[in-house]
Amino acid sequence: MARGRRVPTIARMELQQMRYVVAVAETGGFTRAAERCHVVQSALSHQIARLEKDLGARLFDRTSRSVRLTAAGEAFLPVARQALEAAERARAEVAAATGEVRGRLAVGAISTVGAVDLARELGAFRTKYPKVRISLQMEMSDPLIERVRAGVLDVAFVGLVPGARAVGVREEVLARGELVAVVPPEHPLARREWTTLARVARETFVDYAEGSAARRQREEAFRAAGLTTQVAFEVTTVEFLAELVRAGLGIGMVPEVSARKLAGLHLVRVRPAPVRTERVVWSRLGPSPAAAAFLAGLGVEVG
Structure with missing residues (x-):
């Protein structure tokens, strides 16, 4: 019976150790990780040291200025996350x-x-x-x-x-929708309700990173029409795309529903229009x- 009572305790301890490792990896330090986990730093450090001893490998390289995952730590981290997520999923189920x-x-x-x-x-x-x-x-x-x-x-x-x-x-x-061009008020296209892909292809673009799904939505339409475009500025959000377009650095193409929310820019429909789902x-x-x-x-x- 003593053995039967001990198993859950060990299981909880192992999950707690994993939780500590994830916290250190995500916060970048033992002090911040202890604060996140609501424990004293010495207890967190002790449990991670115990785990490293059991695994036979160091999970972190510690210096006075930084804490970094070792190769073993990099391998352990996703497994720890999966174990914690599985435990939480079990409780939720x-x-x-x-x-x-x-x-x-x-x-x-x-x-x-x-x-x-x-x-x-x-x-x-x-x-x-x-x-x-x-x-x-x-x-x-x-x-x-x-x-x-x-x-x-x-x-x-x-x-x-x-x-x-x-x-x-x-x-x-x-939903399925079209991309439209967004331009600043002083741009020649701002006086138009619609234009062609060929006309838009002559412009400098503000766009998302090359290879991204957002970039492909636009580029595939131009490629299908035998057109190439020049991207001078790459962004990660529609808000910053809009800022660069307002500054006159280029034009952008975004979903129509998003374009209507971008203050200070004109929406121009393009034919044939790039489409996204x-x-x-x-x-x-x-x-x-x-x-x-x-x-x-x-x-x-x-x-």
């Missing part, structure tokens, strides 16, 4: 079986999300499920899909060209109880 939705809801979104009013949806979800911890990350589509695939995020709102597949996740298309993606293993409740609130069927 048990709670859901008794009719209670709890746990976490980690959401990712591109800065041009327009198919849903994300702030309103998250607010409504928090009111309905107060025991769920909600977080939000804004990023580009490709990193968001990877984080869903890795289990770091539960759901993500992304934008992709119509024919693209989000590999390793499940998805549903929420906005989608919500979630784990191919199935959503957590919190994620399932959130997706159900959006009218997304996950069965």
